[in-house]
Amino acid sequence: MRRLGCARREWSERLERCERENGVTRERRGIGRDGKGRLAGRTHPPARSVRLVTVLPLESLSGAMTDPETLAVTIVDGYVDEPAHFGVPPYISTYPRYAAGALVDAGVPREQITYHTIDRLRDEPDYWRDVDEADLLLYLGGMTVPGKYVGGTPAEPDEVRKLAWTTDGTSLMGGPVKFGVGDENAGATETERRDLDFDFVAKGDVEAAVYDLVESGLEGFNNRMRDVNEVSRWAQEGAFIVEQHPNHPQHLICELETSRGCAYRCSFCTEPLYGNPSFRSPPSVVGEVDALSDYGVKHFRLGRQADILAYGGDGEAPNPDALRQLYSGIREVAPDLETLHLDNMNPITIVNWPEQSREGIRIIAEHNTPGDTAAFGLESADPVVQEANNLNVTAEECFEAVRIVNEEAGWRPGGDRDAAPTFGDDAPRRLPKLLPGINLLHGLKGEREETYERNRAFLQRVYDEGYMLRRINIRQVMAFDGTDMSETGAEIANEHKQLFKRYKKRVREEIDNPMLERVVPPGTVLPDVHLEYHQDGKTFGRQLGTYPLLVGIPGERELDRTIDVAVVDHGYRSVTGVPYPLDLNGASMDELAAIPGIGDRTAGDIVVNRPYESVADAALGTEFDLTQFMTTRPLERAD
Numbered sequence: 001m002r003r004l005g006c007a008r009r010e011w012s013e014r015l016e017r018c019e020r021e022n023g024v025t026r027e028r029r030g031i032g033r034d035g036k037g038r039l040a041g042r043t044h045p046p047a048r049s050v051r052l053v054t055v056l057p058l059e060s061l062s063g064a065m066t067d068p069e070t071l072a073v074t075i076v077d078g079y080v081d082e083p084a085h086f087g088v089p090p091y092i093s094t095y096p097r098y099a100a101g102a103l104v105d106a107g108v109p110r111e112q113i114t115y116h117t118i119d120r121l122r123d124e125p126d127y128w129r130d131v132d133e134a135d136l137l138l139y140l141g142g143m144t145v146p147g148k149y150v151g152g153t154p155a156e157p158d159e160v161r162k163l164a165w166t167t168d169g170t171s172l173m174g175g176p177v178k179f180g181v182g183d184e185n186a187g188a189t190e191t192e193r194r195d196l197d198f199d200f201v202a203k204g205d206v207e208a209a210v211y212d213l214v215e216s217g218l219e220g221f222n223n224r225m226r227d228v229n230e231v232s233r234w235a236q237e238g239a240f241i242v243e244q245h246p247n248h249p250q251h252l253i254c255e256l257e258t259s260r261g262c263a264y265r266c267s268f269c270t271e272p273l274y275g276n277p278s279f280r281s282p283p284s285v286v287g288e289v290d291a292l293s294d295y296g297v298k299h300f301r302l303g304r305q306a307d308i309l310a311y312g313g314d315g316e317a318p319n320p321d322a323l324r325q326l327y328s329g330i331r332e333v334a335p336d337l338e339t340l341h342l343d344n345m346n347p348i349t350i351v352n353w354p355e356q357s358r359e360g361i362r363i364i365a366e367h368n369t370p371g372d373t374a375a376f377g378l379e380s381a382d383p384v385v386q387e388a389n390n391l392n393v394t395a396e397e398c399f400e401a402v403r404i405v406n407e408e409a410g411w412r413p414g415g416d417r418d419a420a421p422t423f424g425d426d427a428p429r430r431l432p433k434l435l436p437g438i439n440l441l442h443g444l445k446g447e448r449e450e451t452y453e454r455n456r457a458f459l460q461r462v463y464d465e466g467y468m469l470r471r472i473n474i475r476q477v478m479a480f481d482g483t484d485m486s487e488t489g490a491e492i493a494n495e496h497k498q499l500f501k502r503y504k505k506r507v508r509e510e511i512d513n514p515m516l517e518r519v520v521p522p523g524t525v526l527p528d529v530h531l532e533y534h535q536d537g538k539t540f541g542r543q544l545g546t547y548p549l550l551v552g553i554p555g556e557r558e559l560d561r562t563i564d565v566a567v568v569d570h571g572y573r574s575v576t577g578v579p580y581p582l583d584l585n586g587a588s589m590d591e592l593a594a595i596p597g598i599g600d601r602t603a604g605d606i607v608v609n610r611p612y613e614s615v616a617d618a619a620l621g622t623e624f625d626l627t628q629f630m631t632t633r634p635l636e637r638a639d
């Protein structure tokens with residue numbers, strides 16, 4: 001490939017010389033020489049002074065061979081949330097890792113690649129200097145499903161624009177932002193494609209775009225998808241970037257890609273825009289985990305795929321051998337990993353291939369870490385909505401898939417696998433290995449009042465028939481260009497907003513609440529809860545993993561550390577816990593009073609009568625077996 005590469009300094013000198021010689025000027029960012037990915041006709045903000053420079057004939061640059069080693073690149077992560085890909089902290093998506101690998105592969109030295117999250121730029125404005133001074137600014141982001149996040153706040157469109165206005169270098173944006181941008185990151189919104197004042201938008205794979213852009217001396221690129229060899233190489237070469245993430249090393253979870261695309265075509269979904277499924281081989285994924293482990297990562301989620309059960313198969317049917325190679329390979333290269341979870345399992349795969357699916361689910365439950373969730377995209381239990389939106393699974397089929405996952409993976413460590421699903425007094429006090437989650441989407445074509453009742457009835461049936469769901473995710477649709485929903489837009493979602501609110505409340509109260517008690521009864525131990533923030537005199541934290549439970553702990557404890565917690569109570573979507581094991585000789589009044597059966601008065605008596613030799617000595621007379629979550633330490637050692 002002919003390299004037109006120029007360091008920015010060389011560019012300026014050549015441009016100035018040309019300008020002097022020719023006297024021809026033009027807005028720098030409007031050069032738009034060949035349309036290869038470069039966007040034309042953008043409007044610049046008045047706040048930024050427009051530099052006038054010369055149009056340089058392409059041929060005149062051909063001698064300006066520039067070494068990519070001179071490039072300073074800044075990657076800004078505005079976070080992503082796609083149907084099958086998540087990258088809001090504590091998650092890091094594949095995009096910055098692949099892009100960093102592509103840059104290295106193109107010859108940019110690692111030490112010249114800087115990575116910032118949008119939250120770090122907000123919190124520490126000095127880092128905007130890296131945006132300003134970059135030769136190449138790469139913005140990664142895009143929310144194609146709406147959500148609320150505890151660990152970070154996705155970049156808003158105005159912030160993304162500011163990045164483009166701030167940098168003096170070439171600016172490229174990519175990731176799901178290419179599918180469209182709404183006025184805000186919220187459900188029931190419509191989106192449109194916008195360039196947000198960037199020089200380039202990668203309409204194919206951003207990692208391929210950045211590679212080609214550097215190869216061309218920042219001139220342009222052809223929008224293309226990367227190939228399998230590239231992704232294997234870039235995933236490993238880019239692993240180093242995780243060290244620059246603010247959450248590294250302890251509180252960071254890497255989203256891993258096993259495939260892209262989907263065999264189905266649901267009306268609202270952006271995943272089919274990637275085409276039919278294409279899988280990465282087990283050695284490709286395992287090699288990436290190996291590289292990430294070398295950089296201190298201990299938490300992983302196989303989340304970048306539409307259906308983990310279909311991994312390595314023909315696109316639809318399961319291939320248990322491939323799953324075994326994948327999971328056992330990961331365990332082999334990362335024996336000390338602390339989290340191995342997944343996201344997205346298609347219930348229709350389980351129904352259509354029940355025996356292979358059972359085997360695949362058993363393999364997953366054997367290798368994963370507890371608390372894992374297989375998110376099922378039921379989306380609607382109403383056949384009218386299913387038909388109108390090309391949804392691929394009926395309520396009856398989804399129920400069957402819920403049953404099978406419960407039977408094969410709803411056991412708890414230390415318990416009887418054959419008795420799954422296990423809950424109740426005799427079940428071990430650990431989270432089940434793998435449970436289904438249910439996604440329901442509202443505002444779809446054909447939605448009616450009855451839809452809400454059908455969805456609620458489906459969830460009630462799961463509870464009544466003795467199965468467990470790890471979580472129920474209820475959202476309103478975002479309509480994207482290129483999907484069937486783009487014609488309907490947010491109209492139905494807006495019309496049904498009140499109905500949606502009432503129904504959501506009812507599901508939280510009538511289903512989520514008792515279900516949570518079944519899944520995490522008092523005494524359940526949650527290891528390594530990361531303490532994240534204080535509110536109302538409590539400390540809130542979560543484990544790292546897929547859809548972790550929010551845990552509230554009495555008192556304001558030191559943040560950014562992890563503790564083991566025993567669950568003592570639960571709400572609709574969160575639980576209350578105390579440090580585990582709780583030292584009877586050192587626990588605070590609030591902690592003691594939070595334990596079932598111990599009120600304020602008993603807690604006061606316990607404190608007055610300290611120290612105790614054993615938990616039994618306290619003779620608390622509660623209905624719970626307190627040895628499940630309490631211990632006694634000599635008083636002088638208690639804090």
Ligand code: SF4
Binds near residue numbers: 272
């Ligand atoms: S099954 Fe439907 S919702 Fe799930 S990834 Fe495929 S197209 Fe999207």
